[in-house]
Amino acid sequence: MTEIEIPALTRRAWWPEAYADESMPAGRETPSAWLYQLDDGARRYGERDGQDYPTWPIAEGQTVKFLASDDLGSCLLIVEDDGTTQWEPRPPEGAYLYDRDDREFGGDGPDDFVKNLRDFGILEPGMRMVVRVERLQPDVECRFTTAGGPPRFVALTPLPPIEEATEAPTDPEITAQLGLMME
Structure with missing residues (x-):
């Protein structure tokens, strides 16, 4: 079985698959960043304080599934007066999209995202929303090792x-709204 070293990439974050939920701790730059050692020498992985999220013991050769998330930037969703939607730029199909202010409102691709907003009664004519875009890589199987390195x-x-990555164009309406919220 081929083993691949996992480099830290600026726009890729990692979590143990067991943490995949609407509420998760901040992602880490590699799966290895979730490892830590107890005072007695035992190794574990997970959120070190263990208060809000579980931690697990880890042993040489043990496999663990991780979730990787690639940050693909943002897009602007525009809802026309007739209820039709436009994207600037259009997000890639299969990407996960979510409201930058509330991760609970998301969808697997642009059509699913718009459908979910409609189902929740959030989509309104004239609305403009900056939407975060990410590509999820679930079930990345990793093996723990100490052989030949740390x-x-x-x-x-x-x-x-x-x-x-793409970035939503600057939207004067949203910028003005944010300015009012900061006052």
Whole structure:
């Protein structure tokens, strides 16, 4: 089985798969960043304080599934007066989209995101929203090892490179709204 060292990439964050939920701790730059050692020498992985999220013991050769999330930037969702929607730029199909202010409102792709907003009664004519875009890579199997280097997780399957990021155009209406909220 091929083992692949996992480099830290600026726009890729990692979590133990067991943390995948609407409420998660901040992502880390590699799966290995979730490792820590107790005073007695035992190794664990997870959120070190263990108060809000569980932690687990880890042993040489043990495999753990991780979730990788690639930050693909943002897009602007514009709801026309007739209820039709436009994207600037259009997010890639299959990307996960969410409201930059409330991660609970999300969807798997632009059509699913708009449908979910409609289902929740959030979509209104004239609305403009900056939407965050990410590509999720679930079920990345990693193996814990201390052989030939520091304690770390190595990937057992290759990961695709991170796609190019996009940024929503500056929107004067949203900028004005944010300015009013800051006052």
